[in-house]
Amino acid sequence: MRWVTRGLRNGIVTTRYPARADNYGPGYRGAVAVTDAAAASEEEAEALCRACPSGAIRRRGARILLDQGACVLCGRCVELAPTRVGFAPSVEVACTSRRTLVVPSSPHPVAGASQSPIRRPGRRRWPFRRSVHVRHVDAGSDGLEEEEILALTNPVYDVQRLGIFFTASPRHADLLLVTGSGVPGMVDALWETYEAMPQPRLVVAVGTDAVSGGFLGAGGVDRFVPVDVYVPGSPPSPFSILHGILLAIGQLQEGDGG
Amino acid sequence: MIGWEEGTLGEQVEYVEPAVFADAIAEAVEESGSLAGLFFFGDADGQVELRAVLADGGDLRQLVAVLPPTSRRYPAVGRLVEAAVRYERLATERFGIEPEGLPPQRPLARPTLRDGERRSAPVPGLFALPYGPVRSGVFESVEWVLSTRGEEILGLFPEVRPKRRGIEQAFEGRSPEEAVVVAERVEGTACIAEALAMAGALERLSGIEVPRPAALARLVHAELERIATHLSSMVRHCEGAGQAVAQARLATHRETVLRLRAALCGHRFGRGVVVPGGVTGPPMASPRDVQKTLERLEDALSADLDLLMTTPSFLDRLRGTGLLHLDEVVTLGALGPVARGSGVSDDVRHNRPTKCYEELGFRPAVASEGDALARQQVRVEEVRESFRLLRAVLAELADGSGWQWATRPWRVPLSPRDGTALGWAESPQGEVLTMVEVQGGRVRRAAPRPASFHNVDLFPAAFKGDIFTDFVFIEASFGLSIAGAAG
Numbered sequence: 066m067r068w069v070t071r072g073l074r075n076g077i078v079t080t081r082y083p084a085r086a087d088n089y090g091p092g093y094r095g096a097v098a099v100t101d102a103a104a105a106s107e108e109e110a111e112a113l114c115r116a117c118p119s120g121a122i123r124r125r126g127a128r129i130l131l132d133q134g135a136c137v138l139c140g141r142c143v144e145l146a147p148t149r150v151g152f153a154p155s156v157e158v159a160c161t162s163r164r165t166l167v168v169p170s171s172p173h174p175v176a177g178a179s180q181s182p183i184r185r186p187g188r189r190r191w192p193f194r195r196s197v198h199v200r201h202v203d204a205g206s207d208g209l210e211e212e213e214i215l216a217l218t219n220p221v222y223d224v225q226r227l228g229i230f231f232t233a234s235p236r237h238a239d240l241l242l243v244t245g246s247g248v249p250g251m252v253d254a255l256w257e258t259y260e261a262m263p264q265p266r267l268v269v270a271v272g273t274d275a276v277s278g279g280f281l282g283a284g285g286v287d288r289f290v291p292v293d294v295y296v297p298g299s300p301p302s303p304f305s306i307l308h309g310i311l312l313a314i315g316q317l318q319e320g321d322g323g
Numbered sequence: 324m325i326g327w328e329e330g331t332l333g334e335q336v337e338y339v340e341p342a343v344f345a346d347a348i349a350e351a352v353e354e355s356g357s358l359a360g361l362f363f364f365g366d367a368d369g370q371v372e373l374r375a376v377l378a379d380g381g382d383l384r385q386l387v388a389v390l391p392p393t394s395r396r397y398p399a400v401g402r403l404v405e406a407a408v409r410y411e412r413l414a415t416e417r418f419g420i421e422p423e424g425l426p427p428q429r430p431l432a433r434p435t436l437r438d439g440e441r442r443s444a445p446v447p448g449l450f451a452l453p454y455g456p457v458r459s460g461v462f463e464s465v466e467w468v469l470s471t472r473g474e475e476i477l478g479l480f481p482e483v484r485p486k487r488r489g490i491e492q493a494f495e496g497r498s499p500e501e502a503v504v505v506a507e508r509v510e511g512t513a514c515i516a517e518a519l520a521m522a523g524a525l526e527r528l529s530g531i532e533v534p535r536p537a538a539l540a541r542l543v544h545a546e547l548e549r550i551a552t553h554l555s556s557m558v559r560h561c562e563g564a565g566q567a568v569a570q571a572r573l574a575t576h577r578e579t580v581l582r583l584r585a586a587l588c589g590h591r592f593g594r595g596v597v598v599p600g601g602v603t604g605p606p607m608a609s610p611r612d613v614q615k616t617l618e619r620l621e622d623a624l625s626a627d628l629d630l631l632m633t634t635p636s637f638l639d640r641l642r643g644t645g646l647l648h649l650d651e652v653v654t655l656g657a658l659g660p661v662a663r664g665s666g667v668s669d670d671v672r673h674n675r676p677t678k679c680y681e682e683l684g685f686r687p688a689v690a691s692e693g694d695a696l697a698r699q700q701v702r703v704e705e706v707r708e709s710f711r712l713l714r715a716v717l718a719e720l721a722d723g724s725g726w727q728w729a730t731r732p733w734r735v736p737l738s739p740r741d742g743t744a745l746g747w748a749e750s751p752q753g754e755v756l757t758m759v760e761v762q763g764g765r766v767r768r769a770a771p772r773p774a775s776f777h778n779v780d781l782f783p784a785a786f787k788g789d790i791f792t793d794f795v796f797i798e799a800s801f802g803l804s805i806a807g808a809a810g
Contacts, residue, residue: 067630072568075623078575089582092607094589118501139504140595140603152589202457203464205488208806209511209592212555215461216581219574233459250485251464254457280493280505300511302591 079223082304083311088156089302094138095155096297099169102128104149113149116141119273119280133158134166134276134285137299159269159296159309160319163287166276166297190315192265193239196228197314200238200262204255204286205245209300210272214242216303229310235261240313241268242306246278247286259290267313268292271306273299335384341397344373344388349403351377351386357656359383360772361400361410362758365418368392374758375400375407376745381674383745390420399425406656409780413810448472456485463805467794474790479783483809490810494759494769499525499599499739502766506757507594509771510807512555515541515548516750517771518597520757524746525599528739528761536728537601539716542679544584544593544602545748546709551580551592552751552802553660553702559799560699561631564640569631576624583608583616601734610721617717621710628703641696645785645797648693657781658774659753660705661801664698666691671749683715695800702802738764750774752804773807 080087088095104110110124121135122142129149131142142150160166201214217224218231232238235258247255259268270292273279279299286292296309311317339347352358359378365371369392377384390397399422401408411422449472456464464486470478493505506521507514519541526533533541554577561570581591586608588596596602606613631637647657652665662669670687672680688704690697720727739761746757753774760767778801785797 068566068568068634071572071627071630075575089585089591092589093585094595118497118504137504137508138590138595141500141504144603201461203462203486205486206463206806207508207511207514208463208804209514211461211463212512213591215555216574216578219578220571221575221578231461235457245464245486246488248486248488250487251456254464254485258457280490280508281488282493299508299594300592 078220079226080221080304082222082307083227083317087304088154089304091154092152093154093156093302094140094152095302095305096133096153096158097131097136097138097140097143097150098153099129099131099149100151101149102130102169104129104146109146109149113142113146116145120282130167130169132167132277134163134295134297135273135279136297137273137279156302156304157308158298158301158305159294159312161294161312163276163292163295165319166295193267193314196230197239197310198230198232198237199240199242199310200232200235200258201242201244202251202255202258203244204251204275204289205248205281206272206274206300210244210275213300213303213306214244214271217307222303222307224307224310227307227311227316229307235259236263238262239266240310241266241290242271242310243268243275243286243290243292244271245286246274246281246283247289248281252289255286255289267294269294269296269306269309269313271296271309272301273297336387337385338387338389341373341388341390341394344375344386345398345400345403347386348375348377348400348407352404355379357653358400358404358406359656359754360756360758361407362770362772363410363414363418363420364758364760364768364770366392371414371418371420373397374743376756376758378674383675385745395419396421396423398423401425405654406777409776449477455482465805465809471791476786476789476791476794479786481779481782481808483779483805486805486809488806488810491768491770494766497766498764499737499766502759502769503597503599504595506769506771507597509810510750510752510773510775510804511592512552512804513548513750513752513755513773513807515544515593515597516748516755517757517773518594519545519748520746520755520771521759521769522597522599522746523748524744524757524759525739525761526737527746528742528744528759529600529737530740531600531735531737533601534728534731534733534735536605536720536726536731537733538677538679539720540602540606540733541597542677542716543587543606543713543720544596546713547580547584547587548593549751550706550709551577551584553706554580556702556799556802557631557699560641560695560796561637563795563799564637566631566634566637569627569634569637572627573624573631576620576627579616579620583613583620586616587613598734600737601732604733605726605729609724610717610726611724614717614721617710617713625707625710628706632700632703638696640793641699641796641800642694644695644789644793645800646694646787647781647785649691651781651784652693655780655784656777657753658777659750660698660701661778661781662753663687663689663701664800665693669754671747671754675747679716680712683712685712695796698800752802752807753778771810773804773810775804775807776810779803779805779808
């Protein structure tokens with residue numbers, strides 16, 4: 066009985082996202098953004114490439130290209146060249162094309178995307194208009210992506226309010242969240258889960274490992290299942306995962322608020 | 324947590340012939356010691372180095388044997404010391420060596436359902452039920468092969484191999500800085516502890532001591548990680564017991580911890596904080612904000628835990644569930660809350676403490692009943708102790724509205740000499756041990772040994788007349804990191 070009053074103690078703790086922008090504060094490492102693509106010299110660009118432990122930075126001459134899908138947000142490059150690259154606090158890092166994650170060269174909203182105050186959510190795609198049922202498969206993650214996906218159901222994010230439900234069986238699922246890079250032992254299970262889902266079905270790759278393979282280097286899960294939305298991050302925050310899901314079902318459009 | 328102050332710890336190495344390797348270990352274990360880890364380092368030419376780490380209380384020493392490329396066999400350690408079996412099984416898969424006399428793989432090793440052939444059941448009505456690797460709910464992939472006649476779980480085999488990533492190969496050829504970044508990916512829910520173990524080993528090889536503020540900042544992040552991970556386990560307990568309000572509140576508290584960590588360093592799990600030689604820098608949030616958040620959190624969490632631990636419908640589900648006896652825990656080398664719930668008082672923060680833990684007078688939490696409730700009690704006590712440590716450390720680090728030492732470096736440069744070293748830390752799941760070999764300033768090979776690698780072997784032993792509905796509590800009370808157990 067005492068739990069009843071306890072439950073009312075804090076009032077409403079739930080975020081208003083996506084109707085209103087929300088984030089983790091100005092210092093949050095949402096993504097690494099390239100603020101000045103042209104390094105002073107080829108040596109400087111080469112040093113940046115070599116400093117990246119996951120090989121996310123490439124160069125063309127003195128111009129640098131950063132693959133946010135391979136970036137593990139360790140910050141070595143930011144330490145080395147704070148005038149060329151920097152952390153952006155954005156949580157809306159998901160996108161529908163793998164190529165968009167390579168910056169700069171695209172209008173992908175990186176810096177300060179989540180700062181815009183008012184959002185006009187679009188209409189969801191037809192089959193997912195009222196609700197979407199989500200199934201998760203771990204294909205070799207380090208365990209943190211699962212923690213962040215689980216966090217989506219806590220009172221702070223409470224994704225049920227948006228008609229997003231986690232389901233036990235792939236037979237009831239519209240959307241598959243895949244974490245991990247697709248290690249050999251999980252490839253069959255991943256494919257069987259995907260095959261067991263009714264059509265139309267969506268796949269969201271969650272986390273750097275799922276997007277690009279991370280430190281294992283072999284590649285992401287799009288080697289095994291068709292991926293609709295990529296959510297980079299190591300691990301991506303619950304807001305980022307939610308953004309990815311909403312992007313997949315068409316409630317948000319790419320570049321919204323950017 | 325990290326013993327980088329004592330340069331000699333873990334560096335006492337004795338070389339023996341492979342033929343007597345097993346006997347030497349068995350003898351050492353007999354003399355009031357335990358096998359903390361058994362590491363295999365393979366070379367391209369086929370030579371395999373066997374390194375056993377023996378713990379006697381806080382003391383560590385190594386026994387090393389070298390298997391030349393021409394020889395694949397040696398007498399198995401696993402026939403004398405049960406805790407070694409898991410290591411030797413893994414090594415036979417990775418390096419093709421043949422430890423002689425290794426006990427056969429347990430009968431439920433692999434369900435042969437795919438090719439349509441079932442094992443003959445020794446007991447009428449007994450059948451094997453593969454539960455996983457894709458399970459209902461959001462879990463890491465693991466296949467629990469259950470042997471049952473209906474309600475009661477009579478046998479269980481944890482199959483973690485589907486998830487194996489081979490993360491240890493990602494260490495090869497890395498610089499010290501990169502090695503710590505990779506270590507953070509070994510097991511996510513213990514990423515600070517893994518990073519600390521790796522950094523500790525590299526610092527020991529460099530003969531340096533991290534600056535005082537960095538040691539304190541590391542403690543802050545390690546204890547926040549413990550609180551967050553313990554809360555995850557408790558949330559799972561509450562979910563299983565149908566305690567909806569408790570579940571919601573504890574999950575909210577957990578989110579508060581993660582946001583506090585994001586405010587401190589920009590990452591919700593503290594990745595990027597630990598670097599070899601210290602930490603990246605002073606926390607980003609102001610001390611006053613951090614202290615205020617922690618104070619409010621401690622009040623709310625403490626009240627909720629008090630109520631939870633007196634809620635009969637919660638306690639009833641945990642009491643007597645998943646019983647582990649002291650001798651099982653000792654023989655199989657359990658670590659962390661799984662061991663401390665059964666009366667073992669080992670805790671790296673006490674056995675091999677850093678200066679900070681020593682000064683703060685850390686005491687490990689121990690319970691003796693050995694059931695899921697005892698493990699829950701240990702976690703509750705550890706959370707309380709973590710708050711006490713955090714209060715003390717923040718009081719020292721805070722200086723008015725800013726941080727002490729804010730203008731001084733929080734890291735020192737390091738250049739590790741060639742050689743092999745051990746690093747350790749107490750993760751939320753138990754002791755993390757990391758063996759690193761450095762050559763020419765870069766990591767040649769590294770082998771992390773997460774606590775879950777040991778604890779997953781205890782899982783079958785915890786089923787003593789427990790039924791399907793107890794499963795969720797036993798699993799949550801173990802709090803395993805499958806990524807860590809699979810490697």
